[in-house]
Amino acid sequence: MHHALSLKFLGGAGTVTGSKTVLSFNRQHIMIDCGLFQGIKALRKKNWQQIPLAEEISDVVLTHAHLDHCGLLPRLVKQGFKGAIHCTPITASLARIILLDSAKIQEEDAADANRHRYSRHREALPLYDTEDVHRCLKLFQTHDFDEWVILGVDLKFSFKANGHIPGSALVEVRAGKKTLVFSGDLGRMKPLIMSRPKPLPACDLLVMESTYGDRLHSILSPFDQLEECVNKALAQKGQVLIPSFAVERSQEVIYLLLSLMQQKRIPRVKVFLDSPMAAAVTAVLTDYYRFLKDPALLGILKEVFEVVSDYRASQSVVSMREPKIVIAGSGMMTGGRILHHLEAHVGKPETMVILPGFQAVGTRGHTLAHGGDELKFFGRYHKVRAEVVSLHGLSAHADREEMVQWIRKADGPPGRIVLNHGEPSAADSLRVKLEHAFSIPVSIAVQDMELVLDYEE
Ligand SMILES: [Zn+2]
Structure with missing residues (x-):
């Protein structure tokens, strides 16, 4: 018997902010990261939209504490999410500091807008406030690296250190007979103070970031x-x-x-x-x-x-x-x-x-x-x-060659790769490189793209 398995890319697709992917398995919905859109106004406006399935999502799995991965969690909770938010203990501590700071900035921006009447028609409101953050923090559940966490029947995941920032992890998901890996933001292969990313687990599908997919970091010391x-x-x-x-x-x-x-x-x-x-x-x-x-x-x-x-x-x-x-x-x-x-x-x-x-x-x-x-x-x-x-050479993201190296060191190449979290030119440059290096299908996630991996039988 097969269970339906699909992914939907709700953010971090065609851009480096707003990371949000929903994995649906056996009619259960899991969200990987719930990031804030940042940068140009057209992107920031997306933060105000209703998040699809907010009330139906059973769990959020958080790769790390950067705002573009966790910054919309208080909004998700405001829109009816009542499940658990899973992350490592350090991610929970950092996310608390970062989300409270973010709420303060949202509150100050709204107060500024009202004072200076940037918003002519109605009172400006913060995207979320400090109270929303505290409600959201109550849902956090922490797990150590390499621990398996059961989310449902035939559905579990595990965090593996990925060397990006303290507490950051890639997520290995087992859904029925399939293994999916979400790289999160991938760290450097020769890092200054972090440990290098753990090897890529064997998998049917790898969802990988592509921030520096078209770049090589400086070799200047x-x-x-x-x-x-x-x-x-x-x-x-x-x-x-x-x-x-x-x-x-x-x-x-x-x-x-x-x-x-x-x-x-x-x-x-x-x-x-x-x-x-x-x-x-x-x-x-x-x-x-x-x-x-x-x-x-x-x-x-x-x-x-x-x-x-x-x-x-x-x-x-x-x-x-x-x-x-x-x-x-x-x-x-x-x-x-x-x-x-x-x-x-x-x-x-x-x-x-x-x-x-x-x-x-x-x-x-x-x-x-x-x-x-x-x-x-x-x-x-x-x-x-x-x-x-x-100052060159201090990036927390792997560059193109480092990403290729990381996949090459896996037990075997993934069945296929979907690239997210990158500007279109960076993702496309990496796509060409990976297809050439591993002869596997590589595609690029676009906003609201749905990917069906298995049908119900
Ligand atoms: Zn990051």
């Missing part, structure tokens, strides 16, 4: 590049400003800085992590990173590192004159405390701004990365005289 920039700024008595989100790139940057200090390649100056979320994130991750268990690095960390979570303390760090290194959000400078540091220092030629992350079109980060000579924030233009450097 981020150590050498950071050493040069920091030394240059400190020699001219300047400030080093590093815009970064508390959960994303910050830990890698801190690891690089501590290592360089330990090797005496840069001096031991103060490093401030200035973010309201930083203390909570640091508490979650301290147990996780092996580099924080290295006594030499831990000693330096205690000597130079300071978390600034209080707003007034942040103001005093801004006005400190001595050369220092500041890591502050937001990563693309769309808001956050980094703006106060820029206000004080971006007009000075001795300042060094180091960009460790991707800068999306339309953000201040993109303007800076592309040589813009002024930045607008706090209602006026600020002249840019600081030196701006993009």
Whole structure:
């Protein structure tokens, strides 16, 4: 006897945000990730639509805590979802911090819109608020890596570490006689501080991300590049400003800085992590990173590192004159405390701004990365005289060759592959490469595409 088995792609198809896939088996519906759409307005508007099957979905399986994978969960709950949200313990801790922060931003944006009457016809409402997030957090159930979780008759899944961020996982699903794997965001094959992804399990179908499907990461050493920039700024008595989100790139940057200090390649100056979320994130991750268990690095960390979570303390760090290194959000400078540091220092030629992350079109980060000579924030233009450097080689996503390598190391190639979570050109470039390398069918997910894998008999 066969059971109907199908997938429906509700997000993260033709784009890198809003990841959402529904797996239907034996008339039961499971959602893999429930991400927020971000970026251009046409995408963001999708966040307000009714999520199909919201009340019928029995379980959500969450690959990791990034907003583009978990950011619409409170909305799903608001629309009637009452099942369980499954994830690893670290993902649950990080998702709590990230979702509460997201609710605060939604609330502030709505309040701003009402104050300035951006929304002319009716009162602007937040997509969800803090209370919605707390209702959603009650549904979380945590499972360790490699544990099998039963979801229904002949239906179970297991998380395997995939090296993208702490707690992140690929999902192996067994539905009847079929095995499906969802890669989640796949980490690097030679990571700086994460462990490399676990091997791809043998499977009938692999749903794989394709963010960097058309790219190869730089082979420049981020150590050498950071050493040069920091030394240059400190020699001219300047400030080093590093815009970064508390959960994303910050830990890698801190690891690089501590290592360089330990090797005496840069001096031991103060490093401030200035973010309201930083203390909570640091508490979650301290147990996780092996580099924080290295006594030499831990000693330096205690000597130079300071978390600034209080707003007034942040103001005093801004006005400190001595050369220092500041890591502050937001990563693309769309808001956050980094703006106060820029206000004080971006007009000075001795300042060094180091960009460790991707800068999306339309953000201040993109303007800076592309040589813009002024930045607008706090209602006026600020002249840019600081030196701006993009730090290469720090991506949390596998590139095209790394993805091919990962599949090559599996017990056997998957029966077929569907690519999601990528811009169309990246997905298509990877499709061509994979078809050539493995001679298996590879297709690209498009929004609302349904894929029937087995019929009822
Ligand atoms: Zn991610």
